[in-house]
Amino acid sequence: MALLPIKNCLDPVLRKQCQIINNIDGELVTLSEDMIETTLAAPGVGLAANQIGIPWRLFVVNMGVETDKDNLVTLINPEITATEGSEMGEEGCLSIPDVIAEVNRATEIEVKAIDLNGNDVRFEAKGYLARALQHEMDHLNGVLFWDSLGKVKRDILKRKFKKKLKEQDA
Numbered sequence: 446m447a448l449l450p451i452k453n454c455l456d457p458v459l460r461k462q463c464q465i466i467n468n469i470d471g472e473l474v475t476l477s478e479d480m481i482e483t484t485l486a487a488p489g490v491g492l493a494a495n496q497i498g499i500p501w502r503l504f505v506v507n508m509g510v511e512t513d514k515d516n517l518v519t520l521i522n523p524e525i526t527a528t529e530g531s532e533m534g535e536e537g538c539l540s541i542p543d544v545i546a547e548v549n550r551a552t553e554i555e556v557k558a559i560d561l562n563g564n565d566v567r568f569e570a571k572g573y574l575a576r577a578l579q580h581e582m583d584h585l586n587g588v589l590f591w592d593s594l595g596k597v598k599r600d601i602l603k604r605k606f607k608k609k610l611k612e613q614d615a
């Protein structure tokens with residue numbers, strides 16, 4: 446197990462349309478174990494493969510986020526097959542540290558994906574877990590959570606992020 450360096454939002458890999466995974470092998474299992482460890486250490490609710498520089502359709506997410514019990518799972522080639530409702534809520538991103546914004550998301554979703562054993566999984570999610578899943582899905586399509594905000598709001602957050610970055614480099 447190893448902690449992986451997380452790419453920030455200035456890295457072009459965060460804008461990649463990620464690729465379908467056709468082969469689940471030992472390398473992929475190790476990668477997801479490392480991603481889970483990295484997410485727990487960050488700490489974060491989820492992490493998409495392109496956030497660590499690998500443009501594949503895979504993310505890990507803490508399914509226990511609503512219950513305070515860590516339950517990190519790996520979802521491969523995930524899709525949202527149905528959505529219901531919408532609500533605003535606060536979101537952050539491990540690739541945009543220290544920036545939080547209100548984002549509109551569906552309140553309930555249905556997800557289908559493949560697990561690390563190659564089995565189909567389908568489940569419903571609501572609340573903060575549904576939000577986290579939509580956030581991670583967006584990553585696989587090269588979308589960041591502030592993209593849905595207006596340009597003015599986004600530019601303010603971008604400046605804040607870049608200022609933090611400079612402070613860290615100094």
Ligand SMILES: [Zn+2]
Pocket residue numbers: 537538539540580584
């Ligand atoms: Zn994110």
